[in-house]
Amino acid sequence: MATTMALRSFGRRTSIAARGFSSSCETEKAAKDGKPINLFSAINQALHIALDTDPRAYVFGEDVRFGGVFRCTTGLADRFGRSRVFNTPLCEQGIVGFAIGLAAMGNRAIAEIQFADYIYPAFDQIVNEAAKFRYRSGNEFNCGGLTIRTPYGAVGHGGHYHSQSPESFFCHVPGLKVVIPRSPQQAKGLLLSCIRDPNPSIFFEPKWLYRLAVEEVPEHDYMLPLSEAEVIRQGSDITLVGWGAQLSVLEQACVEAAKEGISCELIDLRTLIPWDKETVEASVRKTGKLLISHEAPVTGGFGAEISASIAESCFLRLEAPVARICGLDTPFPLVYEQFYMPTKNKILDAIKATVNY
Amino acid sequence: MAVRLMRSPTLAWRKMASLAAFGRSLCPTSPRFPAPACGNHGSLLRPVRHLGSGEAAGERVLQVDNRCSDQVLDFPGGKVMFVPEMRFLPGSPNERINCYRVLDDNGQTISGSRFQEVSKEVAIKMYSDMVTLQVMDTIFYEAQRQGRISFYLTSNGEEAINVASAAALTMDDIVFPQYREPGVLLWRGFTLQEFANQCFGNMLDYGKGRQMPIHYGSSRLNYFTVSSPIATQIPHAVGAAYSLKTDGKNACTITYFGDGGTSEGDFHAALNFAAVMESPVIFFCRNNGWAISTPTEEQFRSDGAVVRGQAYGIHSIRVDGNDALAVYSAVHAAREMAVHDCRPVLVEALTYRVGHHSTSDDSTKYRSIDEIEHWKTARDPVSRFRKWVEGNGWWSEAAEVEHRSSTRKELLRAIQVAERAEKPPLSELFTDVYDQVPANLQEQEKSLRETIKKHRNDYPSDVPV
Numbered sequence: 001m002a003t004t005m006a007l008r009s010f011g012r013r014t015s016i017a018a019r020g021f022s023s024s025c026e027t028e029k030a031a032k033d034g035k036p037i038n039l040f041s042a043i044n045q046a047l048h049i050a051l052d053t054d055p056r057a058y059v060f061g062e063d064v065r066f067g068g069v070f071r072c073t074t075g076l077a078d079r080f081g082r083s084r085v086f087n088t089p090l091c092e093q094g095i096v097g098f099a100i101g102l103a104a105m106g107n108r109a110i111a112e113i114q115f116a117d118y119i120y121p122a123f124d125q126i127v128n129e130a131a132k133f134r135y136r137s138g139n140e141f142n143c144g145g146l147t148i149r150t151p152y153g154a155v156g157h158g159g160h161y162h163s164q165s166p167e168s169f170f171c172h173v174p175g176l177k178v179v180i181p182r183s184p185q186q187a188k189g190l191l192l193s194c195i196r197d198p199n200p201s202i203f204f205e206p207k208w209l210y211r212l213a214v215e216e217v218p219e220h221d222y223m224l225p226l227s228e229a230e231v232i233r234q235g236s237d238i239t240l241v242g243w244g245a246q247l248s249v250l251e252q253a254c255v256e257a258a259k260e261g262i263s264c265e266l267i268d269l270r271t272l273i274p275w276d277k278e279t280v281e282a283s284v285r286k287t288g289k290l291l292i293s294h295e296a297p298v299t300g301g302f303g304a305e306i307s308a309s310i311a312e313s314c315f316l317r318l319e320a321p322v323a324r325i326c327g328l329d330t331p332f333p334l335v336y337e338q339f340y341m342p343t344k345n346k347i348l349d350a351i352k353a354t355v356n357y
Numbered sequence: 358m359a360v361r362l363m364r365s366p367t368l369a370w371r372k373m374a375s376l377a378a379f380g381r382s383l384c385p386t387s388p389r390f391p392a393p394a395c396g397n398h399g400s401l402l403r404p405v406r407h408l409g410s411g412e413a414a415g416e417r418v419l420q421v422d423n424r425c426s427d428q429v430l431d432f433p434g435g436k437v438m439f440v441p442e443m444r445f446l447p448g449s450p451n452e453r454i455n456c457y458r459v460l461d462d463n464g465q466t467i468s469g470s471r472f473q474e475v476s477k478e479v480a481i482k483m484y485s486d487m488v489t490l491q492v493m494d495t496i497f498y499e500a501q502r503q504g505r506i507s508f509y510l511t512s513n514g515e516e517a518i519n520v521a522s523a524a525a526l527t528m529d530d531i532v533f534p535q536y537r538e539p540g541v542l543l544w545r546g547f548t549l550q551e552f553a554n555q556c557f558g559n560m561l562d563y564g565k566g567r568q569m570p571i572h573y574g575s576s577r578l579n580y581f582t583v584s585s586p587i588a589t590q591i592p593h594a595v596g597a598a599y600s601l602k603t604d605g606k607n608a609c610t611i612t613y614f615g616d617g618g619t620s621e622g623d624f625h626a627a628l629n630f631a632a633v634m635e636s637p638v639i640f641f642c643r644n645n646g647w648a649i650s651t652p653t654e655e656q657f658r659s660d661g662a663v664v665r666g667q668a669y670g671i672h673s674i675r676v677d678g679n680d681a682l683a684v685y686s687a688v689h690a691a692r693e694m695a696v697h698d699c700r701p702v703l704v705e706a707l708t709y710r711v712g713h714h715s716t717s718d719d720s721t722k723y724r725s726i727d728e729i730e731h732w733k734t735a736r737d738p739v740s741r742f743r744k745w746v747e748g749n750g751w752w753s754e755a756a757e758v759e760h761r762s763s764t765r766k767e768l769l770r771a772i773q774v775a776e777r778a779e780k781p782p783l784s785e786l787f788t789d790v791y792d793q794v795p796a797n798l799q800e801q802e803k804s805l806r807e808t809i810k811k812h813r814n815d816y817p818s819d820v821p822v
Contacts, residue, residue, distance in 0.1 A: 083603055084603075086634075088630065088633075088634075089626075089629050089630060089633055091622075091626045091629065091630070093592070093622055093623060093626050094592055094623075094626030094627065094629065094630045096592075097589065097591070097592025097593055097595070097596065097623055097626060097627065097630075098592050098593075098595050098596035098599070098627075098630050098634075099596060100592070100593050100596060101533070101592060101593030101594060101595060101596025101597040101598075101599075101600075101610075102596035102597065102599060102600050103596070104581070104593060104596070104597060105531075105596075105597045105600035105601070106600075107600055109596070121622070124586060124589065124623075125589060125592070125623075128584065128586045128589060129584065129586070129589050129593070132584070134789045134790075134791075134792070135567060135789045135790050136564060136567055136568050136572070136582055136584060137563070137564060137574045137576075137581075137582035138562070138563045138564040138565040138567065138574075138582075138785075138789060139788070139789045140563050140564075140574050140575065140576040140582060141574065141576060141581055141582055142792070144792060174790045175790050175791065177791075198792040199791045199792055227795065227796075274791070274795035274796065274797055274798075275797075277796070277797070278796070
């Protein structure tokens with residue numbers, strides 16, 4: 001295996017030990033000459049490249065200049081200057097509104113929202129402005145250079161407001177692209193694609209993996225395709241679909257299931273909208289079973305969309321109901337985090353139940 | 358009195374004199390406050406009973422050594438003086454911020470008024486565009502009443518704001534409008550046919566029929582497309598201005614909004630960002646007294662928008678919005694400051710929305726007809742400017758009749774053309790959501806086309822499929 005994603009032990013999550021992801025040709029190619037680095041360093045590399053290759057690229061947000069609370073913007077201000085890498089006032093709607101105006105002038109506006117939990121003040125700017133900017137003007141104007149980066153998801157101790165996975169809110173908004181990487185190598189390539197894509201995109205970064213996920217990442221400039229899912233593990237009995245940090249949990253469940261003779265096909269959706277239905281459909285046509293897993297609450301989560309779509313297109317091929325192993329329909333709870341989460345054994349049980357349906 | 362330690366002895370004396378009247382218990386060496394920067398006063402404070410008028414039971418005033426009052430806190434943002442008196446800033450000053458004006462009600466320049474010279478050519482274009490806007494509003498309003506367009510929104514009463522502010526800018530300056538500024542677009546050269554095409558949502562509408570009437574936009578004229586949400590365009594203007602600054606352009610952005618818009622978070626975010634980012638942007642508040650039916654007394658308790666500009670560290674001015682020369686001069690000066698000093702400027706124009714909010718509104722339900730009539734007649738910005746232009750010998754009754762008549766004819770013709778033009782084709786329903794049509798939309802278009810074949814009568818016949 002050319003790419004090995006080693007997960008260091010992290011807080012209470014020691015159960016999630018080092019493991020590897022299967023690789024596609026695409027990632028194998030990208031991994032040549034790579035050095036093992038963690039996810040925040042991969043993001044940092046991507047930002048360095050983005051600023052270096054496009055003089056019209058800007059990086060900004062709360063506490064960005066000194067390197068950011070997750071260190072993703074380290075060294076950028078020193079290298080590219082304070083006019084291109086800067087702190088903003090503490091105001092998410094201002095950050096996104098400012099970014100839209102900057103992007104509308106033909107710039108690459110790379111805005112950081114410090115936690116996805118705090119993106120809601122910017123909701124109107126994202127939904128009513130960024131997403132509709134091109135459409136409502138008949139392509140007279142666009143803000144395609146806008147990329148919003150924001151850390152999302154569980155982190156072991158984040159409670160209500162440092163753990164949320166709000167991706168599905170934005171998946172209901174035509175005009176946006178929503179992208180979530182699973183690993184350092186993916187993060188670098190997908191982030192560069194988002195930054196250079198001529199459409200506004202939201203890039204959710206799995207903060208749990210910022211330091212935990214270490215992988216060989218090529219130092220050169222490369223991009224990974226948007227709206228293309230990746231089959232990262234071939235299998236024949238059931239299709240598992242997820243994104244971001246949840247991929248490592250799904251991967252563990254695959255390994256455990258294999259011990260019991262169940263062959264799982266694992267798909268990283270990578271881009272949530274517009275999503276790669278074709279790849280998921282092709283897999284379900286092969287396996288006849290589907291399980292979707294995400295950290296966000298199950299009701300109205302993006303898993304529901306995938307489930308409904310596949311029920312429509314693969315109804316006669318499905319041999320069992322589509323399973324969704326997701327977060328509970330509660331606010332993200334501090335001491336109950338482990339209970340809330342779509343953990344390996346919840347997934348494993350659902351795999352067995354679905355396969356034996 | 359230890360005057361020798363005072364930075365400004367005169368000021369210090371005055372402060373000391375007023376201390377007894379305003380003093381309340383406060384010691385600058387109280388543990389709740391940081392240690393003063395100059396600490397040579399020793400322990401010279403002693404409590405005394407305060408016997409002055411207005412004293413609340415139990416309150417004390419401390420007899421203060423004079424040297425305390427020049428203690429300075431070196432704090433981020435600059436030095437802050439410590440004072441022993443506890444005095445709250447008032448919620449509003451005793452007098453309202455005054456309003457810059459050039460022309461009196463009779464269109465005469467007020468003696469001593471300072472304003473930007475306007476050439477004959479510019480003045481005539483300003484006046485004739487104000488009249489064109491009036492004609493356009495009258496005819497489109499009627500067209501909506503006749504059911505020919507679905508919606509309309511007039512700029513009556515705000516013609517001077519629209520046209521004079523536009524006249525003071527250059528074409529390189531970029532406009533982020535709300536929706537009651539079509540006169541800016543008119544000034545820049547948007548034709549009556551282009552206005553009509555948008556209102557009818559035909560295939561020539563740049564917005565491809567996707568938005569309601571009056572949501573104009575033109576990249577050719579640096580006028581960003583109108584969107585309905587209030588105030589969302591204000592932070593965009595700041596980001597765009599920042600881009601102009603870093604590109605070293607000799608240009609600024611201008612963004613328009615109403616009194617109601619100043620209550621939105623985007624207004625506050627934008628002002629703060631602009632001040633901090635030192636962006637060359639003009640914030641133009643059309644304070645017309647009404648946000649649909651909500652009067653300004655129910656909108657805010659500050660003295661309008663102008664004081665809020667100052668609170669954010671932004672140069673601000675209040676101007677008579679019905680005085681074209683005052684608006685022109687203020688925006689001209691604001692532009693100079695924005696572009697050359699790289700800073701935001703706020704202009705608050707006092708005016709009145711003479712028309713209803715839109716064709717969906719009847720404003721006589723919430724405000725008096727007398728009030729509307731007063732502003733429509735006695736304070737009309739168009740007739741006031743006409744008096745000035747005529748006074749200069751640049752305009753005449755004959756020119757007036759000719760301009761109104763030819764504009765009316767041209768507009769009626771434009772409306773006929775716009776009405777007869779085809780609607781945009783069905784395929785445009787799916788374009789421009791993204792730069793390319795993604796798979797899900799291709800699938801949905803295919804499916805929709807099949808449905809249309811089966812149920813053609815369910816769909817409008819004037820949209821080519």
